Amino acid sequence: MMPMSLIEGRGIGLHTHHWSQNPDKGREELRKDVEMMAEENMNFIIAVAKPGFGEITTYYKSSIYPKSSYYKWDALEALIEESHSRGLEVHAMFCPFPGGKDNPTLRDHPELCIVDRNGKRFNWADPAKPEVKRIELEAILEVVNKYDVDGVYLDYIRYPGSNYCYCDYCVSRFREEYGVDPREIPSRSPLREKWDQWRREQFTDFVKLVYDKVHEARPQAKVSSYCWTCASPYTVYQDWPAWARRGYLDFLVPTGYFYDMSVFRSVCQHDKLIVGGSVPIYIVIGVHTSHGRLKPGELAEQIKIVREEGLEGFVLFEWQTVKTNFHEEVCSSCPEKAKLPHKT
Numbered sequence: 419m420m421p422m423s424l425i426e427g428r429g430i431g432l433h434t435h436h437w438s439q440n441p442d443k444g445r446e447e448l449r450k451d452v453e454m455m456a457e458e459n460m461n462f463i464i465a466v467a468k469p470g471f472g473e474i475t476t477y478y479k480s481s482i483y484p485k486s487s488y489y490k491w492d493a494l495e496a497l498i499e500e501s502h503s504r505g506l507e508v509h510a511m512f513c514p515f516p517g518g519k520d521n522p523t524l525r526d527h528p529e530l531c532i533v534d535r536n537g538k539r540f541n542w543a544d545p546a547k548p549e550v551k552r553i554e555l556e557a558i559l560e561v562v563n564k565y566d567v568d569g570v571y572l573d574y575i576r577y578p579g580s581n582y583c584y585c586d587y588c589v590s591r592f593r594e595e596y597g598v599d600p601r602e603i604p605s606r607s608p609l610r611e612k613w614d615q616w617r618r619e620q621f622t623d624f625v626k627l628v629y630d631k632v633h634e635a636r637p638q639a640k641v642s643s644y645c646w647t648c649a650s651p652y653t654v655y656q657d658w659p660a661w662a663r664r665g666y667l668d669f670l671v672p673t674g675y676f677y678d679m680s681v682f683r684s685v686c687q688h689d690k691l692i693v694g695g696s697v698p699i700y701i702v703i704g705v706h707t708s709h710g711r712l713k714p715g716e717l718a719e720q721i722k723i724v725r726e727e728g729l730e731g732f733v734l735f736e737w738q739t740v741k742t743n744f745h746e747e748v749c750s751s752c753p754e755k756a757k758l759p760h761k762t
């Protein structure tokens with residue numbers, strides 16, 4: 419084999435419910451998908467393990483969350499086998515907090531939900547509550563311990579908006595520390611920033627917990643996270659610059675869901691400026707998302723921009739559209755294999 423001198427993170431974001439329910443047929447479809455990804459010289463896959471929306475069911479054997487009735491076979495196990503034999507890593511994606519549909523944790527324990535300023539519950543697990551952290555960490559470690567995954571990828575590490583969380587637990591913990599009810603902080607008080615920072619720390623603590631425990635269970639595994647823009651520490655209390663700077667991630671996957679090429683470029687520049695150097699950045703290229711879709715030629719253009727701006731790599735989201743409309747374009751943008759930056 420030729421030595422690989424190129425170093426670039428090339429990921430594929432993958433929903434895990436596209437293959438046939440029939441074990442033989444499904445496995446064959448999965449194998450063909452992974453073959454195509456290998457042909458495109460991709461080097462890792464981010465596969466949904468625990469989704470954030472719809473029914474909260476898994477595509478692997480879980481003792482914590484219900485297994486999807488869709489598959490009679492273990493899609494995660496098959497994906498790992500097929501990927502590893504072709505040199506691709508598999509990172510299992512977890513969405514710890516969104517409630518989805520019929521989430522057993524929140525259905526049985528509605529008191530674990532977040533609460534808005536008016537006292538109304540929202541179907542989203544509260545990152546501050548120890549019980550939430552315990553359950554979600556257990557679900558992640560179950561996969562890390564049972565499956566030969568190369569890493570864990572986190573998503574939705576944030577509140578759904580800025581008006582959270584004012585549950586009794588959060589209010590009393592903040593009051594114990596700062597002597598004030600957060601609902602009563604005047605808008606121009608310096609305590610406002612303390613309350614915002616306290617909320618950021620709830621997510622940051624969770625990321626650190628996952629990072630420490632995953633590395634303890636499987637030292638070679640990587641922990642990564644999706645994140646939004648430089649505004650998200652203020653709008654949804656997602657302090658990803660701190661996660662990167664404090665060393666709680668092995669690589670960062672910021673949003674690149676921008677369909678104007680100059681905006682996409684400025685986001686690349688901005689992300690690099692904020693955390694460049696502390697962790698590899700693989701920006702998500704939104705091939706087809708709820709925000710828009712790329713036209714022919716634009717995927718290659720965005721890969722070119724990622725390289726020109728010196729980011730360490732990219733993740734293409736989502737596989738079904740890449741496979742159907744962009745296979746040739748990805749092949750010509752990535753004619754050679756590349757090593758993963760987070761391995762070197």
Ligand SMILES: [Zn+2]
Pocket residue numbers: 532533544546583584585586587588589
């Ligand atoms: Zn709370």
